Amino acid sequence: MAKDDFGFEFDLKGFTESLTKIEKQVLPTAQAGFLNGIAFGARRSLLAYAEKNIEGSPNAWTKRGFVVKKATAANPEYSVEILPEQAKYMQYLVNGGERRVGDPGATKYDVRVDSADETKNRFGNSPRHYLSRISKKAKREKDKRGKLAARRDKLRASGKSVAAATWGAQKKSTDSGIFFGKIRNTRGYWQRPEQRGGKLKLLVRFADAAKYDASFKWTTPSPAT
Structure with a gap:
């Protein structure tokens, strides 16, 4: 128990413990929010880049494939990903390669x-x-x-x-x-x-x-x- 010069007593140890508890609850949430802001900013940049670099511009279905896997208080990691269905088509633009019969975007014959x-x-x-x-x-x-x-x-x-x-x-x-x-x-x-x-x-x-x-x-x- 601590006492100041004005005669006011307060529990310094209890206050320190409470502050530590608040930090554990609030700071991870704030950190996740900050990281998610970066993540959605990256998604906007990728979509803007896609508009300029994909011939004819990406359609609405392709744009919906650009998603953010958000950070949380428990897991402070985020990622910007392409959903699996859209990735099947985007892989040729990202990695190059050869599309053959039966591949995504091709028919069974041609x-x-x-x-x-x-x-x-x-x-x-x-x-x-x-x-x-x-x-x-x-x-x-x-x-x-x-x-x-x-x-x-x-x-x-x-x-x-x-x-x-x-x-x-x-x-x-x-x-x-x-x-x-x-x-x-x-x-x-x-x-x-x-x-x-x-x-x-x-x-x-x-x-x-x-x-x-x-x-x-x-x-x-x-x-x-």
Whole structure:
């Protein structure tokens, strides 16, 4: 027990013990808050860097993959990470490498290399499910053309005109048709010309593999506060 010059008594030992208890409770929490501020600043810097260095800018799904694993009072460590699903795609930008059939971003049969400019959104990517839509459309067309060919064979065999069983007679006025094939060493989905003798248009190009150079420097930006 201590006594000051004015006759006021106070428990110095108890006060010291209380202060130590407060320090143990408050300081780790304050430290975690400070570290998390740095972490979220680093995340903002990485997103800003991604906007400048990813061709066409990252889309909303990619941005959601940049997350902060926050520090706590019990564990004063933080990290800025990419979620596993987004990391599967980002790995080619961060580490470089070769994407092959079956890898993330590829199909079971091919690796999509590029798409027609008019099919891309402002991020430089084809709209969601675009490939699935044109694949199904090409399959429907192939089936229909097969049936029309069989129908023409029957008409010819019976000496009748085949005009009504041609693709031109069946298709919509604005639909020239699409198909999957290899033209001049380029494999992909092609749009048929509207007029006979016209030019084919490549919609999606495929290859067996696609090589990537490391272009996204994960440690380059400094935290922005």
